[in-house]
Amino acid sequence: MTRASTVAVAYDCLFPYSTGGGERQYRAMADVLGREGFDVDYLTAVQWDGATPIEEHFRVLPITRRLSLYDAGGVRRIPAALRYAAALFTALLRRRRRYAAVIVSGLPIFNVFAARLALLGSGTKLVVDYLEVWHRRQWVEYSGALTGTIAWVLQRGAIAVTPLATCHSQLSATRLRREGLRRPPLVSPGLIDGAVEVAEAGPAASPPYVLYVGRHIPDKRVEVLPAAVAAARESVTDLRLVILGTGPSSDAVRAEVSRVGADAWTDLPGFVSDAELDALLHGAVCLVNPSRREGYGLVVVEANAHGTPVVLVDDEGNASTELIDAGVNGVVSPTTDPTDLARAIRAVADGGDDLRRTSRAWYDTALGTRTIRRTVEGILSALPLPSPAPVKTKEDRT
DSSP, rough: OGGGGEEEEOSSOOTTTTTTTHHHHHHHHHHHHHTOOOEEEEEEEEESSSOOOOOOOSSEEEEEEEOOOOTTSSSHHHHHHHHHHHHHHHHHHTTTTTSEEEEEESSTTTTHHHHHHHHHHHHOOOEEEEOOOOOOOHHHHHOOOOHHHHHHHHHHHHTTOOEEESSSSSSHHHHHHHOOSSSEEOOOOOOOOOOOOOOOOOOOOOEEEEOOOSSOOOGGGGGGHHHHHHHHHTTSSSSSEEEEETTTTTHHHHHHHHHTTTTGGEEEEESOOOOHHHHHHHHHHHEEEEEEESOOOHHHHHHHHHTOEEEOOOTTTEEGGGOOOBBBTTTEEESSSSSHHHHHHHHHHHHHHHHHHHHHHHHHHHHHHHBBHHHHHHHHHHHHHHOOOOOOOOOHOO
């Protein structure tokens, strides 16, 4: 491969060895670039046991040992972020003439400085992808007054030296400009990383249940769900609650389940297999995500693929509400107050099969317009890079 067709994607996690929206997004980007004919290195930290995994369309290149990324409260650990950034600087410095372009995650923020410094004068084009952009108050709430203020200043510095920024919501685009980005960011059309192969939308399971999927951390506000579902049960008497995942807030969630007397109608199975997750998504009366901040909200798309409408909460940091077409694929509650959330849950329950059909129709339309492939195509056009001949897969040849 020539330099013109060699690119790198840099992120300290790799799906499925680490799970999350960012992990899935960057893996999918690397996969699409490989399918387009590029020679792709995925620069990451070790997250697996044994030999480095071999992928069909990109090369996994571990540049640092296994890292402990989060503390007990679910906050990113600065020493781990610094170790990865130092390893990224070294890796890119050694390969500064190898790559035509590098796509690096803007979180943690140290990645931006490491990549920018390593590639200065190399001719390699740098794309910084911002999963989220926070204002000062959010940083302070997340990391404390001193550390949060320093992080905010560093974010502003990173944005100032970013040559080409990409993001995934109008919320992030607006914040990037407010925080000092010098040229308009490239806002991606979406992050669907492949068609979800599920049956056509059908009626919700009986008895009906509300579903939560994700980590239990303070920003997700999972603990508000038991009281909200308890209020919704005043109208939907047999309604149940299923909360998937675990995390630092799990004790608070269990305490709230007990406080509202929800033990008999609440299930807390932790993390489940992909097959179990699909079954639960397909049968839920709705998926509820009360998070105060989301950079995109891929779970909205995944739920709609099953014909399951979504309930979100309006918040200045929640970009996932941009995905909701009210009354078509879900409802946005104004607050996390149990009365407001219960009203939203009852609204989607009352929508019945019609709302489930329109939720699936929303997904079918999005599948043609809101994909990772469209996002990657936009990045390639903005750089621009010449497109090599697409790689033929086994499926293409049969």
